[in-house]
Amino acid sequence: MKPIITAFENSPDGGQGLARDMRVRWAMEEVGLAYDVRLVSFKSMKQQAHTSRQPFGQIPTYEEGGIVIFESGAIVLHIAQHHPGLLPADEPGQARAMAWLFAALNSIEPTIVERERVYFTERDESWYRARLPFIDEQIRSRLDPLSARLGDADWLDGAFSVGDLMMVMVLRRLEPEMLAEYANLSAYVARGERRPAYQRAFAAQKAVADAARAG
Amino acid sequence: MKPIITAFENSPDGGQGLARDMRVRWAMEEVGLAYDVRLVSFKSMKQQAHTSRQPFGQIPTYEEGGIVIFESGAIVLHIAQHHPGLLPADEPGQARAMAWLFAALNSIEPTIVERERVYFTERDESWYRARLPFIDEQIRSRLDPLSARLGDADWLDGAFSVGDLMMVMVLRRLEPEMLAEYANLSAYVARGERRPAYQRAFAAQKAVADAARAG
Known part of the structure; x- marks a missing residue:
């Protein structure tokens, strides 16, 4: 089945x-x-x-x-x-991959989805454009440390894992202009997209x- | 250790x-x-x-x-x-408890944390009060189905699990007035808080x- x-x-x-x-x-x-x-x-x-x-x-x-x-x-x-x-063989590595999976969903995705959400629900409100810098600052406050941690590595923690899968998926929801501000995160997403x-x-x-x- | x-x-x-x-x-x-x-x-x-x-x-x-x-x-x-x-003995039950854990963190918490976040960063902006109904509607759009699913059960899926632990924790961050709108969710949180x-x-x-x- x-x-x-x-x-x-x-x-x-x-x-x-x-x-x-x-x-x-x-x-x-x-x-x-x-x-x-x-x-x-x-x-x-x-x-x-x-x-x-x-x-x-x-x-x-x-x-x-x-x-x-x-x-x-x-x-x-x-x-x-x-x-x-999708998980390393060793238990500490498995636990770290799980941490990155949760980080993608709980530390990164909410800030990105919030930007989409206000576009759909508040884009005709008077405050919509004035608020965008507040939202973007919030997104960057998470992308800055993520980019710093990734550095010039291919994946977040050794081999590709379920944590990378979810992080790439979440980063693909970013505005392309903002992703482009982070060269290593852009390359990271492209690397994920190239996987067969x-x-x-x-x-x-x-x-x-x-x-x-x-x- | x-x-x-x-x-x-x-x-x-x-x-x-x-x-x-x-x-x-x-x-x-x-x-x-x-x-x-x-x-x-x-x-x-x-x-x-x-x-x-x-x-x-x-x-x-x-x-x-x-x-x-x-x-x-x-x-x-x-x-x-x-x-x-913190997990049932059977595999289908374990998988469902895991689903509720992720639901607490990815479907419920972001809407609640966003309300806290704008309080800290935007409460002196002209739009702050006018936007609150938009945020509250978003929170209720998640609490309504959560409350409907819980019904009059003690916990989300049989015995207390890691999913309930996280859901109670997340709901405790709600404004008390909004939690009070949902009698069964209020009782659910209180039930969690009574655990030794x-x-x-x-x-x-x-x-x-x-x-x-x-x-």
């Missing part, structure tokens, strides 16, 4: 790999796990058949045998802990978006 | 249990793990001895044998996966704050 994930029938990003199923697709491609996809519409995501699996009415979810979970972080960690390829597993996952989610557009 | 965590020498909350070392203390009390604490000042947190362990210059960190990690989510999950008491392990952890972090105040 292949795992089944859920993804947008019609992704808001049109297949740029920003929807959160991309994280899970990438993780499964890295460990060589074949999977099926159940597409959900914006309407069906809010109905009980889906919210019983994802209480917030979002994607992705992951089902495999008796396991039914949500939260892209939990899903990729579950995959990493059950299949070789990333490219297979990207192509798979883009095929869905292309099919939706073709109607 | 007992694990060593870091905590504020002088916590900004004065010992109300809102600093993130509380999450780790509570987890260790739940599983019966004795620990030592290294206190850090706002100045020493930004110095290399600390940032080598915590790249963002924050607390807590966790050191045990060769393991050195940061991010409260990674630390409590590491504890939960190595000591009985919570109370021991709370007393330990408060003793540090009281000592700092006494000078």
